[in-house]
Amino acid sequence: MPAEGPAAVGVGAVVVAAGQGHRFGAPQPKQFVDLCGMPVLAWSLRTLVNHPDVDRVVVVLSPSRAASPPAWLPDGVLVVPGGVFRADSVRAGVEALAGGVETVLVHDGARPFVSAALVSRVVDGARAGPVVPVVAVEDTVKRVDEGGWIEGTVPRERLRRVQTPQGFPARVLNRTHAIDDAGTWEAQDAGAVTDDALLCERLGIDVATVEGDPANLKITTAEDLALARAMVETGLIAAGN
Ligand code: C5P
Numbered sequence: 042m043p044a045e046g047p048a049a050v051g052v053g054a055v056v057v058a059a060g061q062g063h064r065f066g067a068p069q070p071k072q073f074v075d076l077c078g079m080p081v082l083a084w085s086l087r088t089l090v091n092h093p094d095v096d097r098v099v100v101v102l103s104p105s106r107a108a109s110p111p112a113w114l115p116d117g118v119l120v121v122p123g124g125v126f127r128a129d130s131v132r133a134g135v136e137a138l139a140g141g142v143e144t145v146l147v148h149d150g151a152r153p154f155v156s157a158a159l160v161s162r163v164v165d166g167a168r169a170g171p172v173v174p175v176v177a178v179e180d181t182v183k184r185v186d187e188g189g190w191i192e193g194t195v196p197r198e199r200l201r202r203v204q205t206p207q208g209f210p211a212r213v214l215n216r217t218h219a220i221d222d223a224g225t226w227e228a229q230d231a232g233a234v235t236d237d238a239l240l241c242e243r244l245g246i247d248v249a250t251v252e253g254d255p256a257n258l259k260i261t262t263a264e265d266l267a268l269a270r271a272m273v274e275t276g277l278i279a280a281g282n
Pocket of ligand 1: 057058059060061072101123124125126127128130131149150151152261
């Protein structure tokens, strides 16, 4: 929405789904694959679209899909074309919301099992500042050298796995993504930006954590999809949640 539009209110969500999913090894990207009767991305969108705190949803698709979006996208979702790297796609979505909302959630389209409770925690946290949902690391973690030999053991007590949605005051996200300064953005190493909090870290902006959800898995490989299907088939995730 343009800056001269109505005053910014409420919460917007950017769902990024413009990736090619090379690690998935299927003809179509993982977010478009069927997961028990619905594409993965449709699951991800549904929770956000139905959430009472979320006022607007933008989905970022590859330019070719954005030109003819799938018919199953929920009504009211705004479609924008993405970029080369995830961070470029996020920026395109943030730009589409700019000036229209006070709080922005950024979610991976490949995380179908985001729960309404998790969205609420992130929205509440994001009113105060940037916030990411995290889960504890349960495996022992080793650091290896280039040859694969173990160099040492990383204490895991303070390690966290980071999930989405990540939440931000819109003014912070606009700054981290240089919405008003494309030149500054071009100078960023967007390919190295694997999540949105990282851009806050680069600018020295504090990022809080909230409790994530072990069920909020990201579908990257065929094994992840098989696990996701089993989670629905066994009733761990409600088929129509
Ligand atoms: O590659 P990765 O699994 O980190 O991608 C996370 C999310 O970012 C996926 O939903 C993917 O579709 C999206 N993405 C994107 N634009 C890109 C690359 C990834 O929207 N250029």
